[in-house]
Amino acid sequence: MIQVKNLTKNFDGFKALDHLDLHVPKGAVYGLVGPNGSGKSTVIRHILGSYIPDSGTVEVAGQPVWENPAVKAIMGNIPDDFYFPISADMNEMKKHYQSFYSSFDQERFEKLASIFTSIDRNKPLRSFSKGMQKQAAFWLVMSCRPQVLVLDEPVDGLDPVMRRQVWSVLLSDVAENGTTVLVSSHNLRELEDVCDHVGILYKGRMLLERSLDELQNNIVKVQMALAPGRELAPLPEGFQLLHQSVLGRVHTLIIRGEQQALEAALAAQEPVVLDLLPLSLEEIFIYELGGQDDGIKEILV
Amino acid sequence: MESKRSWFNRGALRLDLHNSWPIWAGYTLFWLVAANFMATSTYTLREPALEMARFWENCTGLSVFFVTPIYGCMVAAWLLRGLYHSRSALAIHALPVQRRQLFAAHLISGTVFLAIPTLVMAVYGLVRFLPGQSDLTQGLVAMGQSLGATWMMYLWCLGFALLCGMLTGQLWVAVGFFFTFNFLAVGLAVMVSDLCRKFLPGYASGGGLMEAAGWFSPWYNVGMTVSHYQGTLNGAGLLTGYALAGLVCMAAAYLLYRKRPLERAAELVIYRPLRVVLRWGVGLCSALFGSSFLQLLLGSTSSPVRIFVLMTVCAWVGLLATRMLELKSFRVLNLRLTGEFGGMALVLALFMVALNTGGLGYVTRVPNPDKVDHIDLSLYNQAYYGPVAGSDLELTLTDRQQMEELIQWHREYSQLLLQNADYPDEKYNGVVQSTEAAAYGTRSGWAEEYHYNSMMIRYQYPNGGSMVRNYTVVTTRQGVGDPNDPDHQLAQVLSRVDIPAILESWAPYSQIYQMQEGVSYDAGSRNRAFMEALAQDLREGNWQYSFLEDPAFRDQEAQITLNIDYSLPESRGLVQGNGFDVILSEEYTPRAWELYTQYYQ
Structure with missing residues (x-):
């Protein structure tokens, strides 16, 4: 229209x-x-x-x-x-x-x-x-x-x-x-x-334009805990890590990519705990812009 | 009526007319009060039979010179008010209406705003004066002329104010533009002329520059030209011209409106290229007006360096202030503006150098004799006292040899002026002091030192064009009889002019009429007879011509000045004055006095 x-x-x-x-x-x-x-x-x-x-x-x-x-x-x-x-x-x-x-x-x-x-x-x-x-x-x-x-x-x-x-x-x-x-x-x-x-x-540029469902399916918040002594392996091709934080053995990741494929890829690392959570629009907005705007990067840090 | 291509939009017109009644109602009320006052004034009552005509003639003056220009500007400001705030501009232009429809609605509304008061006034005029008018035709003609003049002035003012409004994003700036541009050109021309007069000996303002400046100062021009008196509307052509110009302004305003960027609402100038024009325009105007004002404050000696410094400082202030208004900030100094400062100083320096070195050949420009059809000479003696005080002369040279001699003198004189730029000023200052001393001191002061004269030379070309120069010719006692003195040389040239023949060629009535000052009398047969008698006397050699170089200075012979302007009979003795205040006295001009008393008393 x-x-x-x-x-x-x-x-x-x-x-x-x-x-x-x-x-x-x-x-x-x-x-x-x-x-x-x-x-x-x-x-x-x-x-x-x-x-x-x-x-x-x-x-x-x-x-x-x-x-x-x-x-x-x-x-x-x-x-x-x-x-x-x-x-x-x-x-x-x-x-x-x-x-x-x-x-x-x-x-x-x-x-x-x-x-x-x-x-x-x-x-x-x-x-x-x-x-x-x-x-x-x-x-x-x-x-x-x-x-x-x-x-x-x-x-x-x-x-x-x-x-x-x-x-x-x-x-x-x-x-x-x-x-x-x-x-x-x-x-x-x-x-x-x-x-x-x-x-x-x-x-002045369109950073992204999608349906809300598509957007929410495309970005996911991951909370996973690995077994002692194990390191988080790099993400396979096709996924983009937008944000990462570690607290003890618990890794919190914001990843852009197809949700099911991501779950399969992370499961391959045999985590002790693996949760995939949907992001609110506000979180998506902040994490998407986090890659662009230095001010928002600081908030995320 | 509202098709896809229509210029009319009901909503747009409604929006314009809504709540607009205070505009036209206030204007109507003003006119009714003013009209009532004028109608009952004693002036109109003197001619009861023509009251209506006189009433409308009075209305014309008030309307054209004062009320209509202000009203036209107010109406334009009211109609464009929505453009000056981002919020209103965006809201109006998001409505389903085209800009051309909005603009057409402005024009229709503007017309309505004058139509209503005009109608009310016409009805008032008829009701008030219709009974008892013996000559209704004259009254109706005067009404038509008056209302027509008002409408024409209104068209100009509305159109021009709309154009001014389109150039800026601020309401008050639009109003400021309207008032400034209606007078700016003539103000600038006067300032430039003043400056040129200081540095270019012989400079003559007027002519093309002043005429163009007049045309580009419409309100001023109308005020100087239009008059409505005894059934005649003078300047109707001028008003028609401005009305047409107003329509052109409306068209230009519309073209600008079509592309008006709404995001610039509230900015000083809407169209970017005009920002530089405005900055430099304000800078140059500040240079001229500001430096003149400062010179008045500081005391004026015409030092080019001093004037350049004053002009440059004023220009910079103007540039800086405009830039601050543009950006709405005090922090505007940057490399670009510094460059503009330098550019402005350079332009002013070049201007002053050009002025000080003869104005690109202006000072020494003298036409070839074969290009000139005839030469008009006007000589005015400005001494307060003495036998030649106030003697004025206007001559037309047509004799080829006389013209060549004068042109040759002019060439030499202009070269001398260029070589010694201080020549006229120094002498002039000396003369002023001397004549003042004479005026307030001893009567013999005039004879001891100087007297000065102004001279205008107009070269008339066969194609109707002309070239004019004005000089202050200072005659010194020491210079009299000195063949190297340019004033003496001029006197010699003029002495060879065949005065009686010239006098005969004059149109006596117009000449007398032109040369009288503040004294009004009929140019009747007595004048003609007097002129003829004067011419006869000159032919017979009863008088000797003496203007610049008066024989009375040397050998005490009786002398005659060509005092063609004869003062009132009371002015028999020495009367302090200058210019045309001519002394006609038995003592100094016995033969002229004899003629005068013969024909006038």
Whole structure:
């Protein structure tokens, strides 16, 4: 649904995006993660058609996004910091959105009102707190029935109950209408619960992009204890050791490779104890970047 | 209406118009208050039958010179406000709308913002003045002219402000650009002229430079040109020109907008190549304006080294400040900026060297006699006292031999000026002191030392072009009769000019009218008769021409100055003044006095 190919963007000599590729399948919930300054917001702004690429292409539903209102009309966008015009209240914003989006669903708007009950429709939205403004943004955007949702830190500032409600609305939309969602967040635990695809961005490049299952199957945490006097043998070809620590006779290894083949290879060393544990998205993120970022290497050490 | 290729977008227009009422309502309110004040002013009541016409004529001035430019800039700033913050810019451009539709919405909104107040004012004008107007046609014509002038000025201001707004990422910088660029060219031209006048003897400002500067200083130019009085709107062509230029600015603004990088919102300059232009522009402007200001503070002697140092320091300050604003940081000094400092100093040094060595041939440029159609000479004596005080003369030389002699003198004089750059200044300073002493001291002071004259030579070419030089010609008592003195040589040249023939060729009315200063009288038949009598006297040799080299200095003969401008009858005695404040007195100009009293009293 979203295809970004070879996207490059420079900001006054600083390469924000470096030949970036990104693919979001239709109906997927795609988590875009990366350290600060990796280029997540920049990619999103290209996907929304706000930024002009230096090179490369950005397509949504098979069409370029730049200056294409037809494509933008099927997209909804909730940035980290939503913009409301001066003195605009909810009723006024609804009229604005109705005039821009032909897909705006009045019925849904009224239905969603039961969720966002704390918002006074007649009060200027700028006078609300950040969390309330975010609720208002969700209310408006979801009322447009977008086919593609692009979210940047979407639930940042929301209370836990509202977070759950917002995700619930969003995921039911995905389930019922096949909405494609691209979500950028630093809250990896939350993303792990909702995403089925993940892309890790680092210094403007896509470090890896897989389905979450594939990703979690491909990296494994191994805890093994060897018999006294035995040394850990080098890993066979096809496996990559991302991290290793030793405590007494217990070795803790983070290894990238196919899980079953890895288990067989390690079992051949006749360990006393051998456990293969799945990694959380947060751990995967940290260990993947550990090979790239000196700062993260230090954390791991 | 909203097809795929449409420039119209309902949502974009709605967004622009939403909450915009304070803009046009404030403007309308201002006009209603101002109009009410103007309508009840005594000026308009003097002509009750033409009240409506006079009212709209008054409105034109206030509108075109003051209110409309400010309003046009305000409207542009309001329409583009979303571009100056990253958050709003990104939000607006993520909406399903094209940039051309957003821009078209700005233009439609901008038009609406003036249309409403215009309509209200038109209705007000009609309701207020319609009853009792004997000449409604004149009133309606004046209304049309006034509103038309307002619209044309508005088109220019809106278009230009939109263009300024597109160049920058900050709202206040956009407003600053608008106001600065409306006056910058003429300010720079004045500064450059001032500098050239210091270093280039004969330098004449005006002509092409000032005219171009005027055109590129629209607000100033309109203020100097447009007037609406007694049914005539002067400068309508100029306003039309600027209105068209405004449309071109709108087109340029749109082209820039199409490629505007939103990530640069809040930056000083949006388009990178313009950053260097801005830095150097501010640097050079700082050099000119700053050094002039510092010279005023420090006391001005025209030492080229001193001016160069002042200019360079000011230019560096300008460069540095602009760079700081660009990067929003005080830590901007690096190798690149140091290089720019060096480059700026080099440019200014070359400029000053060029000025100090004759301005690339400017000082010694004198046309060949065969290329000149005729020469206009204007000579103004600026002494306060004495028989030649204030005597002014305007001549047109058409005789080939006279022109060749003058050109030959000009060549020699310009060479002398170039060889001795201090020549006019030194003398000039001496003269000022001397004349001041004369003015406040003894009346005989003028005769002891110097008097000085300004002279303008205009070479008119057959193709309509011209070359102008202005000189301060200082006549010294010591130089009188000295064949090596250039002023004496000039006097000799001028003495051979056939004054009576020239006088006859003048258009007497216009000449008298041009040369009067602050005194208004009819150029009627008495003037013609007087001029004719004067010409006759000259033909008969009753008078002797004396301008620079007055015989009265040497042998006490009666002398006549060509005081074609005759003062008010009260100005019989010696009156302190300069330039055109001419002394006509029985004592010093008996024959002229006789003629004057014969025809004017």
